[in-house]
Amino acid sequence: MNRRSFLKLSLGATIVLVSVGGTARFFQRSRRTSASGYQVLRAQDLLFFSALFPAVVGPHPHFHMDTALASLDRMLTASSPAMRKEVYDLCDLATFALTRGPVTGVWSGWRQISVEQASAFLQRWQHSRISLYRQGYQGICQLCQMAWYGVPQAWHAVGYPGPPEFLQRLWEQ
Amino acid sequence: MNKDVYTLGMDRGWNIIDARSSTQVMSSPDVIIIGSGAGGATAAAALAKFGKRVLILEEGSLKTAKDFHNDELKAYAELYQEGALRTSKDGGISILQGRTVGGTTTVNWTSSFRTPASTLSYWRTHFGIADAQEDLLRPYFERIEQRLHIERWAASPNENNAVIQRGCDRLGWQWDVIPRNVQGCWNLGYCGTGCPTNAKQSMLVTSIPEALDHGAQLIHSTRVQQLVWDNDRVTGVICQPMDSHLHDTQGDVIHINAPLVILAGGAINSPGVLLRSQVPNPHRTLGRRTFLHPVCMNMAVFDHAIDGFYGAPQSIYSDEFNAIPDGPELGFKIEVAPMQPSIVSALMGEFGEQHHQRMQQLANSNLMLALMRDGFHQDDPGGQVELRKNGDAVLDYPLRAHLWATCKQAFLRMAKVQFAAGARSVMPVHALGQACTSLAEYETHLQQLPMRIFDVRLSSAHVMGGCGMSQRPEDGVVDPSGRHHQLHNLYIFDGSIFPSSIGANPQMSIYAWTQKLTEALIERLR
Numbered sequence: 291m292n293r294r295s296f297l298k299l300s301l302g303a304t305i306v307l308v309s310v311g312g313t314a315r316f317f318q319r320s321r322r323t324s325a326s327g328y329q330v331l332r333a334q335d336l337l338f339f340s341a342l343f344p345a346v347v348g349p350h351p352h353f354h355m356d357t358a359l360a361s362l363d364r365m366l367t368a369s370s371p372a373m374r375k376e377v378y379d380l381c382d383l384a385t386f387a388l389t390r391g392p393v394t395g396v397w398s399g400w401r402q403i404s405v406e407q408a409s410a411f412l413q414r415w416q417h418s419r420i421s422l423y424r425q426g427y428q429g430i431c432q433l434c435q436m437a438w439y440g441v442p443q444a445w446h447a448v449g450y451p452g453p454p455e456f457l458q459r460l461w462e463q
Numbered sequence: 464m465n466k467d468v469y470t471l472g473m474d475r476g477w478n479i480i481d482a483r484s485s486t487q488v489m490s491s492p493d494v495i496i497i498g499s500g501a502g503g504a505t506a507a508a509a510l511a512k513f514g515k516r517v518l519i520l521e522e523g524s525l526k527t528a529k530d531f532h533n534d535e536l537k538a539y540a541e542l543y544q545e546g547a548l549r550t551s552k553d554g555g556i557s558i559l560q561g562r563t564v565g566g567t568t569t570v571n572w573t574s575s576f577r578t579p580a581s582t583l584s585y586w587r588t589h590f591g592i593a594d595a596q597e598d599l600l601r602p603y604f605e606r607i608e609q610r611l612h613i614e615r616w617a618a619s620p621n622e623n624n625a626v627i628q629r630g631c632d633r634l635g636w637q638w639d640v641i642p643r644n645v646q647g648c649w650n651l652g653y654c655g656t657g658c659p660t661n662a663k664q665s666m667l668v669t670s671i672p673e674a675l676d677h678g679a680q681l682i683h684s685t686r687v688q689q690l691v692w693d694n695d696r697v698t699g700v701i702c703q704p705m706d707s708h709l710h711d712t713q714g715d716v717i718h719i720n721a722p723l724v725i726l727a728g729g730a731i732n733s734p735g736v737l738l739r740s741q742v743p744n745p746h747r748t749l750g751r752r753t754f755l756h757p758v759c760m761n762m763a764v765f766d767h768a769i770d771g772f773y774g775a776p777q778s779i780y781s782d783e784f785n786a787i788p789d790g791p792e793l794g795f796k797i798e799v800a801p802m803q804p805s806i807v808s809a810l811m812g813e814f815g816e817q818h819h820q821r822m823q824q825l826a827n828s829n830l831m832l833a834l835m836r837d838g839f840h841q842d843d844p845g846g847q848v849e850l851r852k853n854g855d856a857v858l859d860y861p862l863r864a865h866l867w868a869t870c871k872q873a874f875l876r877m878a879k880v881q882f883a884a885g886a887r888s889v890m891p892v893h894a895l896g897q898a899c900t901s902l903a904e905y906e907t908h909l910q911q912l913p914m915r916i917f918d919v920r921l922s923s924a925h926v927m928g929g930c931g932m933s934q935r936p937e938d939g940v941v942d943p944s945g946r947h948h949q950l951h952n953l954y955i956f957d958g959s960i961f962p963s964s965i966g967a968n969p970q971m972s973i974y975a976w977t978q979k980l981t982e983a984l985i986e987r988l989r
C-alpha cells in the first residue's frame with residue numbers, strides 16, 4: 291500500500307472511529323470525571339499528555355512533569371466548554387483501545403511509550419493530509435508548549451530573565 | 464508606596480459591586496451599558512458626566528495594577544476571553560480578546576491610529592455613512608488623543624521594532640513611529656498582561672474612573688445573557704453572576720430595567736447577546752461581516768540580542784502594503800508582537816529537539832506580523848457569528864483563497880524586511896516552516912509550503928463588525944447613529960459596528976466613533 295492510499299484509508303477509518311470514540315465514552319462513565327488534584331484533566335488525558343509532554347518540549351534541562359500538567363490543567367480550566375470538549379474528544383480518540391492504534395499508530399499503548407515513539411506519532415499527525423490530525427498536532431503542541439513555557443522554571447534555560455524583579459515590590463505595603 | 468486607583472476611588476465612595484457577593488443594583492438606572500471596554504467605558508463617562516444614572520455591567524472581574532504581575536498564564540486565565548484560547552469555529556484562527564474591567568483595552572498593546580481615510584471612504588460609498596469623513600472626525604480624534612495622552616513613542620524603539628525601521632530604510636519602504644496611549648511609560652513590555660504601573664491609559668484607569676466619579680455604578684463578574692424586548696423597544700436585560708473563577712455563570716439571574724440600553728460587549732460577544740435575545744433580524748445581517756485583521760507571522764533570528772520580551776511592544780509600523788488593492792487580495796500593515804515565552808513558544812513550530820533549539824534563540828528572535836485588512840472587497844464578506852448549543856458565541860470565519868494568496872505575499876515581504884535588517888535566518892510561522900538563511904532560499908521554501916488551515920498559524924487580536932452601521936437596514940444592524948435598525952432605544956457602541964475592518968489597530972476608531980455617537984445621543988436626550 292502506498293502512502294496515498296494509506297492516508298485515504300485513514301480518512302474513512304477516522305470517520306468510523308470518531309463515532310466509535312463517542313460510544314466508548316458512553317460506556318466509560320467512570321472515566322469522564324477529572325482526576326484527583328485536577329480541575330479538567332481526566333485519567334486518560336493525563337496518560338496522553340504525560341506521554342507527549344517530553345516529546346513536545348524536548349530536552350529542556352528543568353522539565354518537570356507535574357508542574358507542566360498542572361499548568362496545562364489551569365489553562366484548560368480557564369478556556370471554554372467547547373475547547374475542553376475538543377481536548378476530551380481528542381484524548382478519547384487517541385487513548386481508547388479500539389481507536390488508538392489505527393488513529394495514532396501507537397499500538398502498544400501510551401503508558402510505556404518512548405520519546406521516539408511519541409515523536410513518530412507527532413510527526414505522522416503533523417504531515418497528515420487529514421485536517422483533523424493536523425489540527426490535533428497543532429493543538430497538542432501549542433497547549434503543551436504554552437503550558438510549559440508559562441512557568442518560571444522553564445525560563446532560565448531559554449534565556450528569558452523573567453519580569454524585572456523590582457516589579458514584585460511595586461505594590462507591596 | 465503606590466496607592467491603587469481603585470482603592471482610592473472606593474475610599475471616595477465609588478459604587479462598585481462584585482455580582483458574586485452582592486445584588487445591590489442601583490435603583491432605576493437611566494441607561495444600562497453592557498461591557499466596560501473601549502466603547503462601553505467611553506460612552507459611560509460621557510453619559511455619567513451629562514448627569515445620567517449609568518449602570519455598567521461587565522462579565523470580567525475587577526483586576527487592577529496591583530494584580531498585574533507580568534505573569535502570562537495568570538493574565539490569560541483571568542483577563543482574556545476563553546482564557547486566551549478562543550478560536551474561530553473551525554479552529555483556523557486564534558482570537559485574542561479581553562474580558563475584564565476595561566475590556567480589551569486593559570491588555571492591549573497601546574498602538575493608537577486614527578481610522579484611515581481609505582476606510583472612511585469605503586464606508587461612505589458602500590454603506591451610506593455620510594459622517595465617515597476625516598474632517599468631521601478630526602475633532603474627536605484630537606480630544607481622545609489629548610485625553611489618553613496619545614503621542615508618538617519618543618524613546619527609541621526596542622530592537623524587535625527597530626527591525627522594521629532598519630529593514631524598511633534599506634529597502635526604501637515606508638515606516639513610521641507608532642503613537643501610544645501611555646503616560647510616564649516605564650518601557651517594560653508587559654502591556655499584554657495588564658500594565659503594572661498604570662502608565663497605559665486604558666479604560667481601566669481613564670474613562671471607567673471618570674464614570675464612577677460621576678456616580679455610575681459598575682457591576683462586574685456578571686454576564687448579560689439576554690436583552691428583554693417588546694415590539695420596537697428594549698425594556699431591560701437579564702444577567703447572571705459568574706462563578707468564583709469566572710468559568711461559567713452560576714446563581715440567580717437578575718432582571719434589570721432601563722429606558723435605554725447600550726450594548727458594548729465587543730465584536731463576537733455583542734452579536735452573541737443579540738442572537739441569544741432573538742431580536743428582530745429581518746435581513747439576516749446580524750453577526751455577518753465580522754472581520755479579524757487575520758495575522759500571519761515570520762520569525763527571524765539575529766546575531767545580536769533582540770530581547771523582544773522587553774520594551775514598548777509596538778513602536779514602529781510599515782504601511783508600504785496597506786492600501787486597499789484593486790483586486791481581491793488584501794492590503795496589510797506590518798508590525799511586530801511582544802515576545803514573552805509562553806505565547807511565543809506556541810509560534811516557534813516543530814516539537815522536541817528542534818523546538819527546544821528554537822526556544823533557546825528566543826532572546827535573539829524577532830517576531831514580525833502582517834495584519835491583513837479584510838472586508839474591502841465584494842468577495843471578502845468576513846465571518847458570521849453563531850451560537851453554540853450552550854449559547855456561547857462563536858465566529859465562523861471561512862479561510863478563502865484570497866487570504867491565502869495575501870499570506871504568501873505578506874510572508875515574502877516580511878522576510879525581505881527581516882533580511883534587509885540583517886537577520887541570520889527567517890522562518891515562516893507555519894507547521895512545516897524551516898529557518899532559511901537567504902531570501903532566495905526562503906522564497907523557494909515558501910513555494911513548497913501548503914497555504915492551508917492549521918498549517919499557517921493565523922491569529923487575530925482585532926475583532927470588528929457583526930453589528931455593522933448602514934444607512935439601509937438591508938445592509939447592516941445599526942444606523943449611522945449607532946441605533947439598532949429595529950429596536951429604537953438600543954444603541955451599539957463598540958468595535959462591532961464597523962462595516963469592514965479598520966485597516967489599522969482599532970482602539971482609537973472605537974473611542975472616537977463612540978465619543979461622537981454618544982454626544983449625538985446626548986443631544987437627542989436633552
Ligand SMILES: Cc1cc2nc3c(=O)[nH]c(=O)nc-3n(C[C@H](O)[C@H](O)[C@H](O)COP(=O)(O)OP(=O)(O)OC[C@H]3O[C@@H](n4cnc5c(N)ncnc54)[C@H](O)[C@@H]3O)c2cc1C
Pocket residue numbers: 497498499500501502503520521522523559560561562563564565566567568570571572573574575576655685686687688727728729730732733736777924925926956957958959967968969970971973
Ligand atoms: C493582545 C491584544 C493587543 C491589542 N493591541 C491593540 C493595540 O495596540 N492598538 C489597538 O488599537 N488595538 C489593540 N487591540 C484591540 C483593541 O484593544 C480592541 O479592538 C478594543 O478594545 C475593542 O473594543 P470594544 O469596545 O469593541 O470591546 P472590548 O474592549 O473587548 O470590551 C468588551 C467588554 O465587554 C464585556 N462583555 C462581553 N459580553 C458581555 C456580556 N454578555 N455581559 C457583560 N459583559 C460583556 C467583555 O468582557 C469586555 O470586557 C489589541 C487586542 C488584543 C487582544
